[in-house]
Amino acid sequence: MEDDFDFPAAGGMNDEMMDDTPYDAPGTLKVGEEKEIGNEGLKKKLLKEGESWETPENGDEVEVHYTGTLLDGTQFDSSRDRGTPFKFTLGQGQVIKGWDQGIKTMKKGENALFTIPAELAYGASGSPPTIPPNATLQFDVQLLSWSSVKDICKDGGIFKKIVKKGEKWENPKDLDEVLVNYEVRLEDGTLVAKADGVEFTVQDGHFCPALSKAVKTMKKAEKAVLTVKPQYGFGEKGKQASGNETGVPANATLQITLELVSWNIVSNITTDKKVVKKILKEGEGYERPNEGAIVQLTLIGKLQDGTIFFKADPFDFKTDEEQVIDGLDRAVLTMKKGEVAVLTIAPEYAFGSSESKQELAVVPPNSTVIYEIELISFVKEKESWDMITPEKIEVAGKKKEEGNMLFKAGKYERASKRYEKGVKYIDYDASFSEEEKKQAKVLKVSCNLNNAACKLKMKEYKEAEKLCTKVLEMESRNVKALYRRAQAYINVGDLDLAEIDIKKALEIEPENRDVKMEYKVLKEKMREYNKKDAKFYGNMFAKLSGADSKKKMAPKEVAPMTIDSKA
Structure with a gap:
């Protein structure tokens, strides 16, 4: 054959070649097996297995060696005889359709024999003088390599x-x-x-x-x-x-x-993008410190002009205990052992609007600070699954007390986390004794109620409602849970549901001063709403008379009952 022979080019079938009709992959073939690809008569017989599992895709530049014959064994072309592999872009109609469909099923190094009917080759016209009309062709193809083109x-x-x-x-x-x-x-x-x-x-x-x-x-x-x-x-x-x-x-x-x-890798530690971490060296493994972990690190603190205000090697602290600035505390929780990073921390998560005298220099008000940090080691706070039951109850009680102290200091977000952790220690009590279950229930009720108070302060009313509902599932006559859920309902505008909870609370404790005061507020709000409602609907067409009468109102600041310090 001459070097300029253009087979297996698509020839006169370019319009068909651009068809991207899906085909059925032949699945896993054993050497010597033959299977049909798709439903147009194309067959593939595996002669030699390939490497790996990857196969080329449309758009990839493939390189093959091939030998083409008629069914009677007459050879009409061979890249092997020319000593030059054949290259083309898969799925672009540069070759006959049978090639585009068949070669995308091959792995690198694979050798296969394709039997291609005329409809997927040169059709009724053939390719004179070498390919007769309506000829079924066979190609012994080896996929040498391909370059992914995307x-x-x-x-x-x-x-x-x-x-x-x-x-x-x-x-x-x-x-x-x-x-x-x-x-x-x-x-x-x-x-x-x-x-x-x-x-x-x-x-x-x-x-x-x-x-x-x-x-x-x-x-x-x-x-x-x-x-x-x-x-x-x-x-x-x-x-x-x-x-x-x-x-x-x-x-x-x-x-x-x-x-x-x-x-x-650069990532935002906080959702407001004011604490940013850039990893200079990846850490080991997959574990990271948890809240309450003891961490040891090397630390250099700088101002944006390069002035060093703090330097320590090593430096130890306990996470989530306000022993360091908030931005550093949060960032360390995302690090692995051996990780080296640079933290850029905005004033809100650093030293704020006040001047801060540090070890080596003063940090001016409203300063963005930069920390170069390496996490040397850490000891995680003990997880619940590593504890025996008495330990779980004891730690849950401690978390509740820590939450109470934080609540009284106005640190509602941190208090909320303490209450959540307290509940996690005792949430799964299948192995508890009856006495331990009673102790755990008291703590769960108390932590969830106090957490609901935090959520009300944080204006997370839906979360407060869910927490109170959990308590009521355990104690249906818990007045604090009814009261706080009513406050949550009021602040999302569900006045009818709030009224139901308040009435139930008053049935249980008719003289409860906090509940009675809240009921007065609720009734006044309902009257205000009804006046507005009447004025609005008085101007509506009759067809709107059946509109939803559910009472809604704007949120208000809440004053939850005192948090529960018992248990």
């Missing part, structure tokens, strides 16, 4: 071809700081720009929009070639030459070789 924006704007696979499975995120090497050329090969060791934040981007889009799809040490259309390059305006960089013409397509050397 349309990463799904709009044809950036195609990425992986030329060197990366490590692990993670990809950079918007906040992460990446380190890259890149080379940019025009389609004619003109070098536009080249740089090694460039660092930038993914969401901020660098050079052109394509770089930030591409690195988010890459793994560490991955190298890829990008084909970048103008919308992700420099668009209609192009780019003027500057320094060592050549200009880019308007509407130019770019070829960018990009290598992701490494990156630092």
